[in-house]
Amino acid sequence: MSAVNDTKIKYAMFLLTGIPGLEDIHLWISIPFCFIYVFSILGNSTILFIIKTDPSLHEPMYIFLSMLAVTDLGLSISTIPTILGIYLFNFREISLNACFAQLFFIHSFVFTESSILLLMAFDRFVAISNPLRYASILTLPRISKMGLVCVLRGVAVSFPLPFLLKRFQYCRANVLSHSYCLHQDVMNLACSDITVNYVYGLFLTVFTVGFDSLLIFLSYVMILKTVLSVASHAECLRALNTCVSHLCAVLLFYIPDIGLALIHRLGKGSSPLLQIVLG
Template structure:
């Protein structure tokens, strides 16, 4: 009898493992708007096209124009690459819901998607920090700008931040893969996020919660603090400039970067707060913030930088006029 009981347990274990490996999550569109999903897909499709084309044009212009091979434009090209990655990682599942009502996503595909989303989000935060450092050096120590921001030094900083992004985001799929998911498995967003998926587990998620909070503080929290301190120093330097015209000219070089920082950090902070402390009444707000967080920066960043950067704008116009 004990042998038969052991065999039964083994069979049940295999069945459970099979069930676990073939389980799926259900992605969510906008609840209650299923009858207009096709219409909702139109703005998302436009955002996707504009994001891909806009960031690709910036990359092409910077790559082909040797006069733009400066630290500021190198960082801008990195921002464009990151925004392209975020668009490619998220928009397909979003359009799948609104165009084809394709809500199912396998566990492995979900874990892969959330890794790339979190990894690219950390990279975007790092790039915004590097751009703040670039503005800080250009305004506060312009005579040493070329000697401080050399290409080898930029490459080393980029490598450090890429390694940090991989090291921070890589544990997420493995921490989630050890769970079994016995709930409804209906996610809050049209894509997978660690803080959303871990709530579907029927196990203790304390380790995931602590690690998620640590990674947020270590990356986004630290980067935003350093960006803030950079702008405090920039403002202090600018206010010491006697000429009002020079003061405005110096601040004008920071406008596009400040827009990118606000577009990225405000929705991200709001989304993190709602996921941890929000209630059921904030579900729609969570969905909308999730779209703003990952879709608006790739859409707006190339537009803002093209408008505010005189050299980049002139080069883009010249390329299309030809």
């Protein structure tokens, strides 16, 4: 009993969380999740298949789109097992090592996707502001190198996370806030000093998601400036229409991601349901 009171128990497992208060209908909740993930995998796989088999789509815009589809597939595969495990089988336990591995892949794909969205904004900027040099600027070798840099950046900044978390003892609690593991969620369960993790996590958020979103915003400012200088109203609308889908993807990606990062660091008294919805 004294060991419990002194919080000296070391947990070997984390417990993942579904939607609180709705445990009795988890099986029904799993149905829309199954449909969402099936459509995600089939949709992204279809995009990759069409782009690969149609030579007319071997252009920078569609190559960037295929990169985005690959990262979306990676995110889906990284999160599907534990989410469906909770809602279908009520399996909430995950070992520390499995949790660390999952969060590494999730954060790697998130940071990679952020970089790819930035590349897609750059692609639209070049296409609209300098269409005559578009093909000469975004050549296939250059696009390949840019894609490789995005992947290396995502892996490099996420690589230290499991090792930073592995050095802790987890004895305060073992219940996570989501149906999968995130660095900022796991580190809050440690009974050690998490200053290094906190600073590094904040640096990652600012350096990757924050920096990329700022550059995307600036690129759209430049795009808007270029489009408004076009005399023809029809040409102006045509140029903006090529950016709509990318802008929607940017908003759907960055708003929940930044919101979740702020909640985990600043919103200690926030609603658990809000965290789950954003997650």
